[in-house]
Each structure stands twice: as C-alpha cells, then as structure tokens.
Amino acid sequence: MNFAKSIAILLFIIFGFNCRTMVVSTWAHPDSAREFSKVRVLLGQGTEEEIFKTDSTIEVLDANDLIIKKAYEILSINPTSLKAPIRLTANGSYIEYKGAKYRGEIQLKPVDGKVFIINVVPMEQYLFSVVPSEVPASWPKEALKAQAVCARTYVVREMLSRKKQVYDVDTTTNTQVYKGMTKENPNTTHAVEDTAGLILVFNGSPIQSFFHSNSGGVTEDPINVWGNPVQYLASVRSDYDKEGDNYSWEDKLTGTQMNQFLSPLGLGEIQDLIVASRFNSSRVNEIDIIGTKSSKRIKATELRKLLGASKLKSTRFGIRREPDGTFFVKGLGSGHGVGLSQWGSYAMAKESIDYKDILSYYYKGVDFARMSQN
Incomplete structure (x- = not known):
C-alpha cells in the first residue's frame, strides 16, 4: 500500500468512523393516500405513431380499467389522438419501446396538448436498471450497495417533490440514468436486494442524496453550486478519488x-x-x-x-x-462534486469498507431507515 493510500485510510478512520450512522426502524410516507412503491419514469412524448412490443399479448386499458384493445406481440398506436389516459400491460415479462425493454406497465397521459409516455414500475425493479446504468456492475459489492441506497433515496426525494406532476423522474442524468431491463446485471440486482427498502434520512426526512463521478480529491458544498446550504452535504476530503480514471x-x-x-x-x-x-x-x-x-x-x-x-x-x-x-x-474530477463520489466509493469498497460507512462519510449526520410501503 502506498503512502497516499495510507493517509487516505487514516483520514477516513479519523473523520468517517467517528460519525457512524444507525438504522432507524421505518420511514413512512406522510401522504398515506399515495402509492409509494412504484416509480413513474418519463420515457418521452408521444408522436403520431408509437410502437410497443412484447413476447406475448399487450392489453390497452382505459381510465376505468376496461380493456379496449388487445394486440399480439406488436401494438401500433397514435397517442396524439388521445383525450384521456390509457395504460398498456403485457402478459409477458416486458414491454419494449424504442429498443428498450421495461418492467411494469406503460401509461400514456395527455396533458395540455402533449402526451407523456410513462413507465410505471415497482421501485426495487426500477433500481435494478438504475444502479448498473450509473456505475459499472463489476465494481465491488459495497460500492454497488452504496449506489443502490443513494439511488433509492434520490428517487424517493424526487417523488416527494413531484407528487403533483405527471412523472417522478426521467431516464437521463437530469435525474438518474435508467435504461430498462437490458442494462440489468446480477451483481447490481443483488446489491439492490441486499439493501431493499433502505434509504438515508436526516431529521426524519429523506435526504438529497446527490452523487457524482469523481470529486477530484474534495467534495463541494452545495451552496457553491446551487446557492443553498445543506448541512449533511458539507465538503469533505476524498483522496480515494485518485483511483478513478477521470481523476x-x-x-x-x-x-x-x-x-x-x-x-x-x-x-x-x-x-x-x-x-x-x-x-x-x-x-x-x-x-x-x-x-x-x-x-x-x-x-x-x-x-x-x-x-x-x-x-x-x-x-x-x-x-x-x-x-x-x-x-x-x-x-x-468529474461532475458537480456534491455528495457521494462514485469513484471514491469504489476505492473505499476495494479496501473492504462497508457501504454504510462509505455513505456516512459523504453524508454527514444521516441515519438509515427502512421504507414502510402502503
């Protein structure tokens, strides 16, 4: 082990383990009427022809859940003619749209002259795709678990802030990268399952679990990026980032x-x-x-x-x-620099540092909570 890495480990021991987190029993969404176990992912806006595929039968249901159309394997539809929401379900394992296969169902919602195409998918299954879309599935398992908790917390926070909107997240880096079933990997799926329902909270509320690729050696205070201070996102040294290929x-x-x-x-x-x-x-x-x-x-x-x-x-x-x-x-470094450094997490995991300790290093004073589903 070289001198720089030894110093990095010493700094982590001094500043990281002194602020270990604890697991809180549960976190329940304050709005009991909102189903919080499913994520609404915006896939795009409908044009005059959209094609959906599956390996079985696709059923089209209206707002009253009445089946208004069935198609075998391929469904072609003109969303711009819709006056009310419809949803597509498949008897098979997926619905394919623009080359990507998705779990759950597809909803088409007309709003103000536009038609939003939305994948409604169980949260944990959504994370099956998000985690390997954000970090390589070949990374150490503790880094994958840290990313899974970050991603779950992030989407919960988005769901809280967008509850009156048509969708919670999109598929890009504007929120979290989501590429459907084709991106799933057993390593990251296990990381999601091993941390099922686990999120980060501060004073009882889900945190803004921002993350980025590489901090370049020190994370940034969010007040310097977005103009607002956040106590648990204080700047920290991140010497482990030197392991990253984009340091x-x-x-x-x-x-x-x-x-x-x-x-x-x-x-x-x-x-x-x-x-x-x-x-x-x-x-x-x-x-x-x-x-x-x-x-x-x-x-x-x-x-x-x-x-x-x-x-x-x-x-x-x-x-x-x-x-x-x-x-x-x-x-x-690479990215805005706020919150968890993914390459820092990678190098810490290589040193057999537990994912909870990794997270508590980058997010100060937070607790872990298990989500309580409706």
Missing part, C-alpha cells in the same frame, strides 16, 4: 470552438478567459470572459453549461490561451 483530465478548444460555445454571451471573438475567484475546494467560482466587443464575469457553473460537461468535466480547473489561439484546459 485528472485535460482538453483543448480551438478559438473557433470557444467562439461558438460562448456566442450566447454576445462578447464577440473570445480573446481570453481568466479565473477571477475560487472556493475553498479550489473549484472556480467566477471567471472573466474577455471578448472583442465586451467582457463579462460569469459563474464557472454557467461556463460549464455553455462549454458542455464533456469539455469542462468539473469546475475544478485551470485554463490558459496558447500562442496559437487555442485554449488549454486542465482539471480534476
């Missing part, structure tokens, strides 16, 4: 690319980018953009949106303009 990175953008990316700012041709201030985590707070028409100081989070996450993987970076007019960027 450090660099990239180059041509002058033409930079002009194109930053054209919405209306500054003319970009002459330079200068870091104006940094947070304690060393992530950039504000950056000055110098153009031929004018200059502007913006937040690094805004710059990341303009350049894209593939070019500016995190806001822990440095940038300079080269003599040839290109812009050289070098940084640490």
Whole structure:
C-alpha cells in the first residue's frame, strides 16, 4: 500500500468512523393516500405513431380499467389522438419501446396538448436498471450497495417533490440514468436486494442524496453550486478519488470552438478567459470572459453549461490561451462534486469498507431507515 493510500485510510478512520450512522426502524410516507412503491419514469412524448412490443399479448386499458384493445406481440398506436389516459400491460415479462425493454406497465397521459409516455414500475425493479446504468456492475459489492441506497433515496426525494406532476423522474442524468431491463446485471440486482427498502434520512426526512463521478480529491458544498446550504452535504476530503480514471483530465478548444460555445454571451471573438475567484475546494467560482466587443464575469457553473460537461468535466480547473489561439484546459474530477463520489466509493469498497460507512462519510449526520410501503 502506498503512502497516499495510507493517509487516505487514516483520514477516513479519523473523520468517517467517528460519525457512524444507525438504522432507524421505518420511514413512512406522510401522504398515506399515495402509492409509494412504484416509480413513474418519463420515457418521452408521444408522436403520431408509437410502437410497443412484447413476447406475448399487450392489453390497452382505459381510465376505468376496461380493456379496449388487445394486440399480439406488436401494438401500433397514435397517442396524439388521445383525450384521456390509457395504460398498456403485457402478459409477458416486458414491454419494449424504442429498443428498450421495461418492467411494469406503460401509461400514456395527455396533458395540455402533449402526451407523456410513462413507465410505471415497482421501485426495487426500477433500481435494478438504475444502479448498473450509473456505475459499472463489476465494481465491488459495497460500492454497488452504496449506489443502490443513494439511488433509492434520490428517487424517493424526487417523488416527494413531484407528487403533483405527471412523472417522478426521467431516464437521463437530469435525474438518474435508467435504461430498462437490458442494462440489468446480477451483481447490481443483488446489491439492490441486499439493501431493499433502505434509504438515508436526516431529521426524519429523506435526504438529497446527490452523487457524482469523481470529486477530484474534495467534495463541494452545495451552496457553491446551487446557492443553498445543506448541512449533511458539507465538503469533505476524498483522496480515494485518485483511483478513478477521470481523476485528472485535460482538453483543448480551438478559438473557433470557444467562439461558438460562448456566442450566447454576445462578447464577440473570445480573446481570453481568466479565473477571477475560487472556493475553498479550489473549484472556480467566477471567471472573466474577455471578448472583442465586451467582457463579462460569469459563474464557472454557467461556463460549464455553455462549454458542455464533456469539455469542462468539473469546475475544478485551470485554463490558459496558447500562442496559437487555442485554449488549454486542465482539471480534476468529474461532475458537480456534491455528495457521494462514485469513484471514491469504489476505492473505499476495494479496501473492504462497508457501504454504510462509505455513505456516512459523504453524508454527514444521516441515519438509515427502512421504507414502510402502503
């Protein structure tokens, strides 16, 4: 074991095990009328023709659960003509939509001139797909369990905040990545089953269990990202992140690319980018953009949106303009940096650190609770 890893383990022992969590008996949803065991996942919006497939029979039911149509293996439907919600169920093991197979049922809901296509799936089965979509299924089992608890807590929190909306989550990184049954893996399925119903709570409520790929050595305080402080998401050292293949990175953008990316700012041709201030985590707070028409100081989070996450993987970076007019960027970490670092969790799990200890390191002062289903 090298010196850096020894220091990382020592820091974890000092700062992690001193704040071990406890398992609380149960957490029950405050709205007993809401079925909380199923997740509503937005798959897309309906067009004039949508095709659904299965390995048996698809039944179409109206709002009163009356069967209005049956189809064997393939169903073609025009959602734009719907005036009321319908739902699709299959006698087989899945419903296929746009090449992906989904558990549960499909609902088509017309709202304000649009038709939302929604997969309604039992929560634990939803997680069967989410966990391997977010992290490699080959990772150590304690890291997979940590991700399962994070993902479950995250969707519960989304369900609480979106209870009056048509859906709870979508299939992208805007919420959590969800790719249906084709992404499922026995390793991650076991991780979900081993932690069944387990979520993280703070003062009795499910937490905002934010996670990201790699913190670059230190997680970020959410007040520096979204403007709101969250006690249990305080910044922590994460030296284990050095194990990650995206711990450090660099990239180059041509002058033409930079002009194109930053054209919405209306500054003319970009002459330079200068870091104006940094947070304690060393992530950039504000950056000055110098153009031929004018200059502007913006937040690094805004710059990341303009350049894209593939070019500016995190806001822990440095940038300079080269003599040839290109812009050289070098940084640490990947993602917003708040909450659990997935690569940090991976390396901790490799050192046989329990998933509860991993979670209690990144989320300070939280408890574990078992969900009570309706």
